[in-house]
Amino acid sequence: MYLLKTRFFLLLLLLSNFIMIAQNYTHVDTVVDKYPTSFLTIEDFAKRIEKDFTTDADKVRAAYYWIANHVQYDYESLRTGRNSYPSIKITDYKNQEDFKYKYYKQYASHVLTYKKGVCAGYSQLLFYTCEYLDIEAKVISGNAYTSIDDVGKIPRDTNHAWNAVYFNDKWNLIDATWSTGNEEDKPNHVDFTDVYFDIAPEKLILSHFPKDTKWQLLKVKKSKKDFYNQPNTFSKFLEVNAELDPKIKGIIRAKTNGFITLRFKQIDTTQKYYYAFVRDQYSKPVAIEKDGDTYVAKIPFKGIKKDRLEFCADHKVMVEFRIIPTR
Numbered sequence: 001m002y003l004l005k006t007r008f009f010l011l012l013l014l015l016s017n018f019i020m021i022a023q024n025y026t027h028v029d030t031v032v033d034k035y036p037t038s039f040l041t042i043e044d045f046a047k048r049i050e051k052d053f054t055t056d057a058d059k060v061r062a063a064y065y066w067i068a069n070h071v072q073y074d075y076e077s078l079r080t081g082r083n084s085y086p087s088i089k090i091t092d093y094k095n096q097e098d099f100k101y102k103y104y105k106q107y108a109s110h111v112l113t114y115k116k117g118v119c120a121g122y123s124q125l126l127f128y129t130c131e132y133l134d135i136e137a138k139v140i141s142g143n144a145y146t147s148i149d150d151v152g153k154i155p156r157d158t159n160h161a162w163n164a165v166y167f168n169d170k171w172n173l174i175d176a177t178w179s180t181g182n183e184e185d186k187p188n189h190v191d192f193t194d195v196y197f198d199i200a201p202e203k204l205i206l207s208h209f210p211k212d213t214k215w216q217l218l219k220v221k222k223s224k225k226d227f228y229n230q231p232n233t234f235s236k237f238l239e240v241n242a243e244l245d246p247k248i249k250g251i252i253r254a255k256t257n258g259f260i261t262l263r264f265k266q267i268d269t270t271q272k273y274y275y276a277f278v279r280d281q282y283s284k285p286v287a288i289e290k291d292g293d294t295y296v297a298k299i300p301f302k303g304i305k306k307d308r309l310e311f312c313a314d315h316k317v318m319v320e321f322r323i324i325p326t327r
Contacts, residue, residue, distance in 0.1 A: 028061045038113075042112055042128050043132055046132035046133050056168075063130065064126060067122060071111060071115050071125070071180065074116040074118050074121070088106045108129075111124065118177075137165040140215045141158045141160070141210070145230065148321060151231075162174060173196075174196065178196045179195075201216060232321075239313075242264055243267070245263040251322045252309070252324070253324045253326050254325060260321075261296060262298075264295040273287075275310065277309055283310070307322075307323040
């Protein structure tokens with residue numbers, strides 16, 4: 001009986017700690033919502049955070065939350081390769097490493113001032129803000145899986161950057177860029193999601209592959225080949241806490257006039273789910289059925305050409321696959 005009570009007490013303690021952390025982040029976000037929409041320097045930004053918060057976790061959350069909600073993704077820079085702010089000139093430096101440090105610090109300052117940047121800008125600004133806060137952080141370069149057209153294709157170059165930040169006695173993975181969610185045709189629109197703040201490594205590896213594999217933070221590392229054989233997942237996939245059967249890959253071979261079976265180890269059954277192929281004008285509802293320890297969605301397939309399948313929750317795309325018809 002004593003052991004049972006002890007275990008129950010520990011469970012309550014863990015649950016209360018989880019709730020406290022969630023409440024603290026809500027409090028952090030509420031405070032940061034009252035911050036100015038601009039800061040003169042990274043140091044001023046960091047000092048404001050330091051004045052309002054005491055724990056490293058809250059400080060990092062504050063920096064991340066402000067950056068994700070105020071820095072717009074610079075689509076023009078992505079297209080043209082030119083930044084939307086003055087060129088950076090570093091003349092006083094000791095060596096190449098010092099030059100790189102000072103260059104990216106100035107770059108991060110420009111991102112803060114002009115509130116525009118690509119992934120490197122978001123990650124560098126968070127890095128240098130953490131430095132002022134005396135919190136250890138890293139900029140992680142690697143690859144982001146953004147289109148099902150990428151399935152099976154392994155690129156040579158990296159195309160994305162995010163952060164690892166040390167707080168709560170561990171390294172935590174953060175992508176402020178993907179948290180912003182603004183769109184090219186909606187320049188002042190921010191569709192903020194915090195699923196990429198302190199995201200579990202096994203979830204981030206669905207879409208992010210670090211150049212240095214140690215930053216997967218996984219006990220069993222995933223190969224780049226396996227990474228690019230996955231389906232393409234979206235933030236909605238993470239929001240509904242879904243987990244596909246690992247046997248399901250990004251390319252599915254399906255019989256014409258048959259069914260495509262998607263099997264989930266875990267999925268939110270309170271949501272409404274839909275599917276759509278490339279030529280469908282509207283998405284169609286699909287039921288989730290319990291099958292032993294898994295959940296199954298059976299999607300009718302009548303196509304005779306290669307296709308793309310989007311699986312959606314509440315009409316937002318969760319995950320997509322390439323479909324190859326067979327007879």
